[in-house]
Amino acid sequence: MSIVVYCENIEGNLKKATLEALTYAHKMGSELGLPTYAVTTGEPLTDVLKQYGVSKYVEVSPNVPADTSLLAGSISFGFEKLNGQYLILPYNSTGKSIAGQLAVKCDAGIVSSVNALPESLEPLRVSQSLFAGKASAVVQVNTAKVVLALQSNAIQPEEKPVDEISGELVILDSLSQVELVKQEMLSEGIPLPEAELVVSGGRGFKGPENWHILEDLAKELGAATACSRPVSDADWRPHHEHVGQTGIAISPNLYIAIGISGAIQHLGGVNNSKTIVVINNDPEAPFFKAADYGVIGDLFEVVPKLTAAVQAFKSKA
Amino acid sequence: MNILVCIAKSIETTAKIVFTPDNSALDESGMQYIMNPYDEWYSLVRALELKDQVGGEVTVIHVGDASSDPIIRKALAIGADKGVRIDTIPQSAADVAKQLSAYLADKSFDIVFTGKETVDYNGGILPAMLAAKLKWPFFDVVSHLEYADDLALISKEIEGGVKVFKSPLPLVLSATKGLAEQKIPNMRGIMMAKRKPLEVVSAVDHATDTNIVSFSKPEKSKEVTLVDADDMDELVRLLHEEAKVI
Numbered sequence: 282m283s284i285v286v287y288c289e290n291i292e293g294n295l296k297k298a299t300l301e302a303l304t305y306a307h308k309m310g311s312e313l314g315l316p317t318y319a320v321t322t323g324e325p326l327t328d329v330l331k332q333y334g335v336s337k338y339v340e341v342s343p344n345v346p347a348d349t350s351l352l353a354g355s356i357s358f359g360f361e362k363l364n365g366q367y368l369i370l371p372y373n374s375t376g377k378s379i380a381g382q383l384a385v386k387c388d389a390g391i392v393s394s395v396n397a398l399p400e401s402l403e404p405l406r407v408s409q410s411l412f413a414g415k416a417s418a419v420v421q422v423n424t425a426k427v428v429l430a431l432q433s434n435a436i437q438p439e440e441k442p443v444d445e446i447s448g449e450l451v452i453l454d455s456l457s458q459v460e461l462v463k464q465e466m467l468s469e470g471i472p473l474p475e476a477e478l479v480v481s482g483g484r485g486f487k488g489p490e491n492w493h494i495l496e497d498l499a500k501e502l503g504a505a506t507a508c509s510r511p512v513s514d515a516d517w518r519p520h521h522e523h524v525g526q527t528g529i530a531i532s533p534n535l536y537i538a539i540g541i542s543g544a545i546q547h548l549g550g551v552n553n554s555k556t557i558v559v560i561n562n563d564p565e566a567p568f569f570k571a572a573d574y575g576v577i578g579d580l581f582e583v584v585p586k587l588t589a590a591v592q593a594f595k596s597k598a
Numbered sequence: 599m600n601i602l603v604c605i606a607k608s609i610e611t612t613a614k615i616v617f618t619p620d621n622s623a624l625d626e627s628g629m630q631y632i633m634n635p636y637d638e639w640y641s642l643v644r645a646l647e648l649k650d651q652v653g654g655e656v657t658v659i660h661v662g663d664a665s666s667d668p669i670i671r672k673a674l675a676i677g678a679d680k681g682v683r684i685d686t687i688p689q690s691a692a693d694v695a696k697q698l699s700a701y702l703a704d705k706s707f708d709i710v711f712t713g714k715e716t717v718d719y720n721g722g723i724l725p726a727m728l729a730a731k732l733k734w735p736f737f738d739v740v741s742h743l744e745y746a747d748d749l750a751l752i753s754k755e756i757e758g759g760v761k762v763f764k765s766p767l768p769l770v771l772s773a774t775k776g777l778a779e780q781k782i783p784n785m786r787g788i789m790m791a792k793r794k795p796l797e798v799v800s801a802v803d804h805a806t807d808t809n810i811v812s813f814s815k816p817e818k819s820k821e822v823t824l825v826d827a828d829d830m831d832e833l834v835r836l837l838h839e840e841a842k843v844i
Contacts, residue, residue: 347763348735349726349738350735353730373757374756378726381695381726381727381730382730384730385727389807391723391727392808406811410720411718411720412720413717413720414816416615416813416814417813417815417816418813419810419812423809424808457735458735458766459764460763460764461761462762463762467758467760473757502844534843535837546611552816556841558837569822573841574836574841575824576826582827587830587833587834590830590833590834591834591844593834594831594835
């Protein structure tokens with residue numbers, strides 16, 4: 282038996298979410314006495330895999346086909362070949378398309394949005410985030426095989442190097458009538474769901490013409506930009522930047538909310554962020570209750586000062 | 599075209615989440631259920647538009663007990679032709695997938711619409727599970743759909759962008775914002791909904807892959823550290839030295 286992690290090679294790298302999944306698997310595996318193996322698509326990146334404790338892999342080809350049912354089929358084939366019992370993967374955009382399919386194809390029970398290491402292994406009980414992060418549930422899995430799809434930041438990546446890795450390439454049937462016609466990136470810079478640092482603005486900015494104040498700070502930090510729902514509804518910013526319960530949910534290391542009051546639906550999309558900074562001129566803004574650090578003041582004065590302070594800090598570092 | 603729209607109920611998004619004293623279940627007293635917005639606003643409305651374009655029939659299906667009938671009636675009022683309710687309280691997404699695929703085994707639908715997730719449990723697992731059980735192509739977080747020459751052109755939102763796929767039917771898709779515009783049922787629709795068929799079918803045995811043991815809420819609200827608006831160097835220092843995020 283083994284714990285298998287799905288490792289997607291994206292442009293020659295494993296994303297942080299995949300390193301988190303590897304760390305999660307390794308920790309679970311040391312408790313259970315099971316090795317950590319990987320199913321990879323694309324070049325297997327053996328150096329990184331070894332760094333994170335993987336001693337064996339199966340590379341499945343074709344590489345990330347347009348048809349996600351083929352991808353899920355390939356991964357479940359690799360999972361069986363590695364005699365997998367647990368399949369761990371990030372619940373990111375690829376993970377969301379395949380996790381449920383993998384559960385069916387591997388005949389496994391599934392828990393999505395897993396936010397911590399298991400509470401118990403026998404029976405397996407894991408914590409899952411729900412109600413937009415307003416609560417968690419402990420879910421018991423009653424099946425022999427298990428798929429766990431991890432929310433980002435469920436665990437911090439930790440290297441556990443091994444000396445040796447062995448692997449093989451398996452080429453699978455790739456017949457599909459699904460065709461990828463085109464792929465467009467809408468935003469320049471860092472994709473929001475993957476960003477470690479996010480600067481987000483609300484109605485407090487008064488209009489799109491003031492957005493450069495936020496963008497200056499984001500640029501200085503190397504952060505992605507986001508916005509609240511009223512801002513995207515008013516077309517100040519594109520919809521794909523809208524974070525919240527009806528937009529996208531993110532969990533960066535740092536979320537700086539500027540001029541956002543913090544309605545419950547907005548908090549739902551961001552309250553898994555590791556650190557939250559709130560800048561608002563209204564000391565009663567509900568967002569302060571969810572914040573780690575708060576600044577009460579006029580954003581048009583505070584934000585440029587913060588940008589300058591970040592600049593000074595970076596030039597010292 | 600024979601179109602199926604899966605509709606779920608969800609707790610209204612502004613509701614305060616309360617659990618029973620032993621934290622084993624949701625305290626549903628006074629809790630208001632609505633049709634899951636992703637299902638109602640985007641999935642159902644786009645399904646109805648597709649029917650207007652190519653003809654056919656739109657069936658809505660729900661797994662739940664009779665307390666969900668008003669939600670199904672609302673979908674009929676918005677324009678669905680008929681409703682089906684699989685009469686059981688589902689235990690998990692795997693259970694819903696099992697109930698739906700059992701119902702679909704001897705039916706012939708061309709396209710199955712779902713929402714990308716429910717706005718309460720946020721699991722998002724059902725659409726992919728259902729597609730895998732049916733062995734149909736699956737497209738999630740779909741923000742745009744066109745249909746011409748027996749092919750569907752589908753835009754899927756990905757991290758920071760969009761992918762466009764072409765696929766023959768049948769297929770399963772999960773809808774997100776952008777796929778359609780919310781439609782409010784009018785009085786005529788509401789009156790007509792009362793006469794539309796709502797078939798209740800019995801459930802197959804439950805899938806018991808997983809079950810919720812207990813609920814909990816985040817420990818307590820964090821203590822916010824206030825930083826003087828004139829001292830942003832201090833904020834940067836805290837973020838670097840204390841929070842260690844920059």
